[in-house]
Amino acid sequence: MSVTVADAESAGPGSSRTRSARRAADPPPRQKPAGRRRTAELLSARSRRDFPIFLLLVLPNVLLIAAFTYRPLLTNIYYSTLNWTLGSPTASKVGLGNYREFFTDPESLQVLWTTAIFTVATVGGAMILGLGLATVLNRPLRGRTFARATIFAPFVLSGVGIGLVWVFIFDPVTGLLGAIIRGFGGTSPQWFNDPKLALTMVIIVYIWKNTGYCAVIYLAAMQAVPADLVEAAAIDGAGRVRTFFSVVLPLLSPTTFFLLLTSILNSLQAFDLIRIMTPLGNGTTTLMYDAYLQAFGGYNRAGYSAAVATILFGILLVMTVVQLTLLERKVHYS
Amino acid sequence: MTNPEFEQALTRAQLAQRGLNRRRFLSFAGLGAGSIALAACGGPSTASSSSSTSTAGPAAAGAGAPAGSSGAGSSAGSSAGSAGDAAEFAGVKPASTITFWSNHPGDSADVENEIIKAFNASGAGVTVKLVTAGSNYEEIATKFQAAQQAKKGLPDLLVLSDVWWFRYRMSQSILPLNNVLAAAELDTAAYREGLIKDYQYGGEQWAVPFARSTPLFYYNKEHWKKAGLEDRAPKTWQEFAEWAVKLQAAGTGAQNAFQLPALADYAGWTFQNNLWGEGGGWSKEGTFDITCADKESVQALQFLQDAVYKGKWSGVSSKSATDDLSAGAVSATLGSTGSLVGVQKAAKFDLGVGFLPGGSVSQSPVCPTGGSGLGITASVPKENQLAAAMFIKFATNPENTVKFAQATGYLPVRTDADISGLVKANPLAKTAIDQLAVTRVQDNARVFIPGADQEMAKACAAILTQQASVQQSMDGLKAKLEQMYASDVEPNL
Structure with missing residues (x-):
């Protein structure tokens, strides 16, 4: 029908x-x-x-x-909406008061600036050094396996242990570095008391700890670069440097993207080395460490600390979304 | 109809009609549990948010400030602990096992274990379990706060430093002790007045002195001899400034004639000595009037800055000034009496100690008390609280306070303790004990404002390591302390 x-x-x-x-x-x-x-x-x-x-x-x-x-x-x-002393059974609601305080306090600007310097320096330093080491280790050298293990070792060691060892090295009065400098007639810099040097010191140790991780990831990626492409570049007359920058590096872009993403997240959340080496956070107070200091470092301001942690979460979220939506377009997946 | 079989059949039919089979039911049950978990946000009560800022304060004396006082300190110390009422614990049987959190101040783990072993064998029927809850006062405080928040794993008693106990009192985390100490028959009158009063507020005792200390002037006698100095500590800082020139010129091999203590841990505490010597202070004695930016206080800190940058006879320790002294790297420093035995063991030279130097305005009393006491957790059962009080009584009895002092360098906390053996075994300990007679109660701004110690350390770091203007740094510190008092202390008094 x-x-x-x-x-x-x-x-x-x-x-x-x-x-x-x-x-x-x-x-x-x-x-x-x-x-x-x-x-x-x-x-x-x-x-x-x-x-x-x-x-x-x-x-x-x-x-x-x-x-x-x-x-x-x-x-x-x-x-983060409370005025609350950690451990106290009562608190009062302050709405966005903690956020207002953070964004109007001049010290917050310093905290954000320290966070930016620490993140850029540690991510950039570890990735560039890691790439350089991976390039060296990718060549047939004697003792290559031992060198790889040595370079990777700091990454798997406890941050607390590493921090304590480096505290001894950097101590201007009784430390190893100070003794060497005095041996040459110099005076040890005040690594712990000068805020700028304290930040430099923590950055050096953080890069030292994480370079091995970047190197190993880059090395694995380099070994997956097709040999015929490198050979073709050589036949076309490209030198080693040109081949590296025009052939190898673009092919490593997925790895670079991955490392950038994970390293930035890790650096923004760095804690153990800062806590051990500079407990007062004199010059080394990043957002993450500020959240700790506000709640546990003597201030007991759990509500304000929660607001700092929420701001850090927002920054991490935005950075991750930006990286996934914008930077990933530049990545060459073979 | 009331036939149960029929009703069950009907229910199954209804469920089937709605498509709610067993799998779907489990799915919904799981989601429901998840929602409950999400909704079950524990935390503080805000129902009485207004009351949290208007809690009727205890009958505080003076200017609304915690009113400790010490031997020489006058203070508004009229809020002495009142006699407790043991009736609250009548019929309470002490718990058989209690947990004691300590950071082993002054490397005291061995002597703590020794005291605990003796207590466990004393027939009190209580076994104390010692837990290492940190390596310093801040770490033990962090752990205690986390346990308070989690509401589990709490200790029955713990070590409370001079800057932490009042915060716990404000957050109602520790027990007011009058009644439980009365039940344990602990007589607070037997303790040194200045030390026991440090833990009194609003007519209540909040802790009992345990590892109490003062700063002490430590010096290298060999360096003193090379510089042709008298074998004693300087009477004033002005005198030491003259001595420092001689020490620098004596070829002792030291990097500095003097080493200021590490700022992170010691600035707020030990610099009270310099401030008081010049007639200043972090705050006016017995009140929360912030005086760190007054000209006397600025002058005292200017003296220290000049010692570092103009006279160049003083350095600033990065980690531990007493370690720097023990290593022979500096000629003199200030350190806790709790470090005395450790320095004596580590130093390879003849060690001298003396009272803290005075200033141009005051030579005595210019020595703050410090260290820690023992407190009891408020939220543990009464049985545990009573057992904890019994242990406190034992750990601080005349014999054990001397034993503890002998092992660490901390001060015997009772007046009825026989210190003759201690002094004979370690003559330097006598100087530390004698100095107790000229101590002064710490400034309220340092010990009762949460985070004040950190802010003081930061301001001093700017002055002593970045050559910042003393007046500007102190103006900034004053504003910060006043703001912190208004937001974090005043509402909780």
Whole structure:
């Protein structure tokens, strides 16, 4: 039986007749091959049937993430609206007062500036040195395996242990570096008391600790660079430097992107070395360390600390989104 | 109809009709649990937010300030601890096991264990478990605050430093001790007046002196001899400025004649000596009137800056000034009496100690008290609180306070302790004990404003390591301290 449009319009809304009429009036959908259509139907039915099982399987992970990531995140945002002494059973609501204080306090500008310097210096330093070391280690040298292990070792060592050792090295009075400088008739710089030198000192140690990580990741990527491309560049008359910058480096861009992303996140959250080497944060108070100092470093201002942590979270989020949306376009995936 | 089978069948049918089979039910149950977890944000109560800022303060004396006083300190110290009422703990049986958090001040782990072992074997029926909860007062405070927040893993008693106990009192984390000390029959009158009063506020005792100290003047006698100086500590800083020139010229091999203590840990505490000597202070005695920017205080800190940059006879320690002295790198420094035994062990030279030098205005009392006491957690069961008080009584009895002092250099905290053996074994300890008679209660601004110590250290670092203007630095510090008092202390008094 054929159904006309007029018939469909004369039928009441919602009637089965109307729906069939509309289906008949629509242009015919592109026909899938019978086999594919059957598979899609099966998959769809199966998906529907398996959905609860899917939920059941992912639920433990979802709950864990909700309990240990999203819940603390939301709780922290809530705490940032309180004037609250850590450990106190009571607090008063201050709304955005903690944020206002942060953005109007001149010391906050210094904290943001220190965070920027620390992040740029440590990420840039570790990646450039790591790339250089990877380039050297990628060549057939004697003792290469030993050198790789040595360079990578600081990355896996405890930050606290490393911090304590470097404190001894840098101590101007009783430290190793001071003794060497005095041996040459000089005077040791005041690494711990001068805020600029304190930041320099922590940056040096942080780069030393993380260069090995960048080097190993770059090395793995370099070994995956197709040899025929390098050979082709050589045949075309490109020297080593030209080959490196025009062939190898572009091919390493996915690795560079990955390292940039992870290193920036790590540097913004650096804590152990700063805490051990400069407990007062004299010149080395980054956003992360400020959050710690405000809650635990003597001030006991848990609400303000939560606001600082939330601001840090916002910065991390924005930077990650920007990197994923803008920088990734520059990446060459082979 | 009341047939249960029919009702069950009906329910199943209804569920099936709504498409709620077992799997879907489990899914929803899981999501529901997740939502509850998300919603269950623990934390402080804000229901009484107004009351949190208007809590009726205890019957504080004086200018609303915690009123400790010490031997020579006058202060508004009229809020002495009142007699407790043991009836609150009547019928309470002490817990069989309690936990004690310590940072082992003055490398005291061994002597702490020794005292605990003796207590456990004393027949009190209580076993004390010692936990290392940090390597300094700040770390133990961090751990305690985290445990308070988590509301689990709390100690029954812990070491409380001079700058931390009042914060715990404000956050209601520690127990007012009058009643429990009365129940444990601990007589606070037997303790040195200045030391016990340091922990009194609003008629309550909040801690009991344990590892108490003062700063001490340490010097290298060999360097003194080379410079032709009398074998004593200088009477005033002005006198030492003259001596320092001789020490610098004597070819002792030291990098500096004097080493100012590491600012992060000691600036707020030890510089009170310089401030008081010139008639200044962080705050006016017994009040929260901030006086660090007054001309007397500025003059005192200007003297220190000049010692570093003009006279060039003083350095600033990066980590530990007493370690610098022990290594022979400097001729003299200030350090805690709690470091005495450690310095004696480490130094390869003849060590001298003396009272802190005075200033051009005052020569005595110019020595602050310091160190730590023992407090009891407010939220643990009464049984544990009583057992903790029993241990405090034992750990600070006349014999044990001397034993602790002998092992560390901290001061015996009781007047009835026989210190003759201690002085005979370590004659330098007598100087530290004698200095107790000329101590002064610390400035309120340092010990009662959370974070003040850090701000003082930062301001002093600017003055002594970056040659910042003393007046401007102190003006900035004053503004900061006043703001911190208004926001963090005043509402909680």
